[in-house]
Amino acid sequence: MVPTYEERGTIAELLDALRGLPGRPDVLVVDDASPDGTGAVADDHAARDAGVHVLHRADKSGLGPAYRAGLRWGLDRGYEILVEMDADLSHDPAQLPRLLDAVADADLVIGSRYVGGGDVRQWTAGRLALSTWGNRYVRGLTGLPVRDATSGFRAFRAPVLRSIAIDGLTSDGYAFQVETALRAWRAGFTLVEVPITFVERREGASKLSRRVVAEAAWRVPTWGVGSALSGRRPRGVHPSSVANPRTGGASPPPPRTR
16 A cells, blocks of 8 residues: 655556566555646556556545555455555565565564664665654653654554554554554554665655654654553563574564563
8 A cells, every 4th residue: 555645756666566576466556636647647557457556535634644544445345464655666665575474473564674684775864863763752652662663664464453443543644653553562463573675765755744743743752641641551562573684683672661
């Protein structure tokens, strides 16, 4: 499931790459009325390939609502594994099988930039600092035992999404990724991180804005305090330890906060 807004320059290449993978995974493009014609490009692919689907939304209302709409579309059609990824090729389609292999033994698999073997390329020092410190902020306030809670490259098993009631999720921006992982963890599902290489987009403009950052900054403490006041504790949690493809060794597990 790929949310889009003004991604005409990369969407065709992404669709071709995904549909060319072993197993030919179905792809849903969720387009927020892109004025550059992204939705029309996706429609053209869908007309030629029954495995490509397009969900047109009336306007740009945020990443979270697009994810909710796309995940709901997949659940309503009986898909058992649902994957989120970006449309700008910063998430390499060739790494999707890594997530699908891991989800055989997990409930939620996060493509992580910050476990052993993960990498970020072509970011400024400031952008990298914002991401790494943002993830530390999430771990410190909520205890969520993953290193890359804001990653948008992830695979869910359908029961996770049904359990966490995706229609009731409230985040609009990248906080949506934190909210889904946190709810899944607190519900006792198994979360695993696998290393990915994230490459800064080569076309178009980033959707990260001050409003998106501010939303995450104020929501995360609320989620952390809410958990502490309710006395809730995660059950059946299995922090990740994944093979490092570069060394063959195990990546260090994220810190536990129980």
